[in-house]
Each structure stands twice: as structure tokens, then as C-alpha cells.
Amino acid sequence: MQFNFAAWIMNPFVLMMITVFLGMLFGKIKFGKFTFGVSGCLFVGLIIGWWVYRLASTFPKTESGYEEALQLIKSGVIDKGFFTLFLILFIAAVGLLAAKDIGIIIKKYGSKFIVLGFLITFIGAVTTYGMALILPGINSYEVTGVYTGALTSSPGLAAALESAREHSSQLVGNYDSLSERKKRELLKAIDPFGKTKTEDASFLTEEEKRQFIKSAEAGIGIGHSVGYPFGVLIVILAVNFLPVIFKIDVKKEREIFSREINETRMSSSINRKENTVRFDLIAFIAACFLGYTFGRLKFNLGPLGYVGFGSTGGVLLSSLILGHIGKIGMLNFRMDNKILGVIREISLAFFLAIIGLRYGFYAFTALSGTGIYLVITSLVVALMAVIIGYLVGRYIFKLNWIMLAGALCGGMTSTPGLGAAIEAVGSEEPAAGYGAIYPFALLGMVIFSIILHNLPI
DSSP: OOOOHHHHHTOHHHHHHHHHHHHHHHHTOOBTTBOOGGGHHHHHHHHHHHHHHHHHHTOOTTSTTHHHHHHHHHHTSSOHHHHHHHHHHHHHHHHHHHGGGHHHHHHHHHHHHHHHHHHHHHHHHHHHHHHHHHSSSOOHHHHHHHHHHHTTOHHHHHHHHHHHHHHHHHHHHTGGGSOHHHHHHHHHHHOTTOSSOOTTOOOOOHHHHHHHHHHHHHHHHHHHHHHHHHHHHHHHHHHHHHHHHTTOOHHHHHHHHHHHHHHHHHTOSSSOOOOOBSOOHHHHHHHHHHHHHHHHOOEEOGGGOEEOOHHHHHHHHHHHHHHHHOEETTEEOOBOHHHHHHHHHHHHHHHHHHHHHHHHHHHHHTTSTTHHHHHHHHHHHHHHHHHHHHHIIIIISOOOHHHHHHHHHHHTTOHHHHHHHHHHHTSSTHHHHHHHHHHHHHHHHHHHHHHHTTSOO
């Protein structure tokens, strides 16, 4: 009998299942009255992700399992396709669960969510820029990456990458007209050790231009990779500990919210009664497919360029709309809450595990060297955005905690945070707040991402 342990342990299916298993066990451990629940998969994933990436990167060429090690490094531990699949399943289940009240939520809280969505992303951008001015060794592209990572925004990352390509291309195209300081910064990005280029070089080769554009994109990616796990961490901790810190009775808030929504529902014609089915697989897949397709569309916003909702936004909006409509022909989008809840929990566990596995190496590596500045920035940015969003939402807009928990996650565009909020609150209602605020937060993310790396640092 033969068994290749190295190839087995570096298999993505094995890694995901081990992480979810250990993560769920860790999530059941009580720290006083607090448990991490399904969020434990993220923390276990970070540790395993760091360990297995380190193992693969030092794996000897002569050993069997070397090919698997190369593939693991190439795919970033877990292929992004798995990440997208479980994200879509989670968001579709959440959207269909929350759809029954989305019309009432938008009517009741709409204007407040618009303001809150832009406010949270604006606070994040201002804090990011302030930290970049204070801390040394961070370039404008890494700053933008940290911003999109700390607010856990994949669409924001896509917009930042596109804008970085245009911005860096414009810089190298206007190289002759740049100041000497800007030229030195650009040359350092191309050749950080000064081995091939002198500081007074008067021109750039085509290869050097391509290298600068590539380094700009890499800066966005590095900042995002470092910022993402810490942004997720802050949001998850916030939705669990803000009620403790501010002495919020979650059970009472849930009762008040349910009563208010039921009263509004009774007096409103927005949401009509629909028959539910146990589960309609065709309808569920249709919601996923249409949402993913919609998320791939990009809309021209003039100076902001072409902007899309991405997988998260597209699937969320489609499932909310279709679930609100209820039934279209033979397709019934109103399904049993328990079955959708099981799909939500399974997909969230794997989704969080994959985040940990994919970003674990970056997170722990960043804790040493100059990367610590990116870590500090991401923690401060996420913390400030959440705190200001909470204070405004709670004390100025007087939002019930059930809605505010979802709105904070939506303002941070944090899908993992939404899962933690649903679990912490003990109901699906935060998803409606998340869905209502998300489009405005997404637009804010895109605007401020583009602005950030155009600011002087």
C-alpha cells in the first residue's frame, strides 16, 4: 500500500475539509459567554494557509509531491474558482432568505442607507490616506490596495486595478515632464535596488514602462491581500462585541424590529403573501446564474470608467429582486427558510475557510518587516469605518441593531461579516440591511479607490 502524505495534505479538497472541520470545532469553544461559531473557519484557515504555503514553497524538487506544491503556490493555495462558487451559494441563499422584507426595508430606511453607505467608505478612504501620510514606506498603489482590502471589497479591487493601469500608463507616458522627485519614485518602483538604472536616467525603455505598470498592479494586489484578512477580522469582531460594549440587548432589539416590520407589512401592499416551496433547485440556480451574469456587466460612469457589481453584488441583487417577486412561471423563489439556512451555513463555512487558506500566508508574513505598516493601516481603517458607521447609524439615524449590523457589513462590503452578523443576531434580517446599503457602498468604494492613488503621498 502506498500513500503520498505531501500530495494528500496539499490537495485543495483535503485542505478545505480539514479547515472546516477544525474551524467548526474551534467555533464551539466558549470564551466566557462568547463563541466564534462559523467564523472559527476563518481563523483556522489563516493558520493552515500560512503553514501549507510555507511548506509548498520550501518543498524539495526531488520529493514526490513537488508538482502538487507548485500547483498549490500557483493557485494561491485554493483556486479562486472555489472561492467564487461558495460565495455565490452563500449570497444567493442569504438574498432569498431576506427578500420577503426588502421592499419594506428600502422604503423605511432607504435615505439613511444611502448616506451611511457613502459615509463608511469615505471614512475608510480618509483614514487610509491619513495613515499613509503618517507611516513610512507605503506607495500610493499599496494604499489603494489596503483600502479595498480593509473594506473587503472585490469590486473595489477590480476598479483599483483598472485605475492603477491607467494611472501608471499615464505616468510613464509623461515621464519627461515629471518632477525629479517623481522620476526617482518611478525608477525605484521599476528597479528598487538600483542595479540597472541610474537616478538621472532621462528615458525609459518599453520594458521598463511595462515593469512599472506591472509593479503598480502588484502594489494594489499586495495591499489588498494584506488588508483583506484583517478587515474581515475587525468586522466579525465588531458585530459580536459592539452589542457587549454598548450594552445592547440583542433579543429585545430583535423583538422590537420584528414588531415594527410586522406592523409595516400589515399596512403595506409592497410585500404580498406568497406560497413557499421546500426547495426549488431550478429557481435557485437561475438566481445564481442571472446574478453572476449581471455582475459581469460593466456600466459607464463617465470619469469613473466602467464599473460593475461583481459576483457578490450581482447575485445579491438578483436573489433579492427575484425573492421579492416570489414566483415567475414555473419557478418559485420563495423557499423554506430551514433549507436555505442549511445552504447558507455550509457555503459560509467553506467560504470563510477558503479566505483563511488563500490569505493566511500574506497575513502572517506581513507581520514582519515593512508589511507591518500595511497591517496597522488596514486595522485602523476597518476599525474607524465600523465605529463611525455605528455611532452615526445608532445615535443619529436611530437604527435598530438588527438592521444596523447588516448595514455596517454592507457599508464595508463585507460578505464574511454578514455571515457573522446573521449568526450573532440569530436571524436573517441583517441581510436586508446589507442588501439595501451595498450598492451605495460599492459606488463609494469605486470613487474613493480611484481618488486615493491620485493623491500625493
